[in-house]
Amino acid sequence: SAVISQKPSRDICQRGTSLTIQCQVDSQVTMMFWYRQQPGQSLTLIATANQGSEATYESGFVIDKFPISRPNLTFSTLTVSNMSPEDSSIYLCSVLVWGKGANEQYFGPGTRLTVT
Amino acid sequence: EDKVVQSPLSLVVHEGDTVTLNCSYEVTNFRSLLWYKQEKKAPTFLFMLTSSGIEKKSGRLSSILDKKELFSILNITATQTGDSAVYLCAVQNTGTASKLTFGTGTRLQVTL
Numbered sequence: 001s002a003v004i005s006q007k008p009s010r011d012i013c014q015r016g017t018s019l020t021i022q023c024q025v026d027s028q029v030t031m032m033f034w035y036r037q038q039p040g041q042s043l044t045l046i047a048t049a050n051q052g053s054e055a056t057y058e059s060g061f062v063i064d065k066f067p068i069s070r071p072n073l074t075f076s077t078l079t080v081s082n083m084s085p086e087d088s089s090i091y092l093c094s095v096l097v098w099g100k101g102a103n104e105q106y107f108g109p110g111t112r113l114t115v116t
Numbered sequence: 117e118d119k120v121v122q123s124p125l126s127l128v129v130h131e132g133d134t135v136t137l138n139c140s141y142e143v144t145n146f147r148s149l150l151w152y153k154q155e156k157k158a159p160t161f162l163f164m165l166t167s168s169g170i171e172k173k174s175g176r177l178s179s180i181l182d183k184k185e186l187f188s189i190l191n192i193t194a195t196q197t198g199d200s201a202v203y204l205c206a207v208q209n210t211g212t213a214s215k216l217t218f219g220t221g222t223r224l225q226v227t228l
Contacts, residue, residue, distance in 0.1 A: 001161070033215065042204065042218040043159070043216075043218045044218075048215060092157070092158065092159075094216075096214055103147075103148070103208070103214055105161070107159045107160075109157055109158045110157030110158050
């Protein structure tokens, strides 16, 4: 498994501002993912962040709105830019770990973002 | 596009009951199906299933996959109030991204 921490755990932000969320893993992992979970909804993948390459964004998500950094194999950041109330969500980072002959995916504790 | 449907959407049971949660899926190039328990923010990994007919078990929880009929079930026996949570099912394809597609979850409430 993997131990994942995220900062901040929660924040309340004003519209138009930006927030950067940090994700730290206790071991080196190749693949990291950023998910969003809007109120009452399931998890939606924002992007895949691999070290040494540009993040790959899912349909409906763009780099200008959600820039991602992946400077090394244990750390990543997601920025939510020019926020609006619709960005109020839980943001989760996730890592892929090879275990027991297959890839298992683990999640960080999440960042609860409220935009006013 | 990969798709995951979970049922029921929500469920209320009494402590001690046994529950079965369902997950059906459509995915191109299936790799695995995963079950998670989400109590507050972070989903907690429960099981990963890759082969049909092989039951995975952990305490009172068990799960099995049917790759022919494209579904999985998660069983919880002798439920406790601590089992109250949203249970998420997700499928992973064999693409290089190995991304997960999640269902909307089943909200389980266990009452005394």
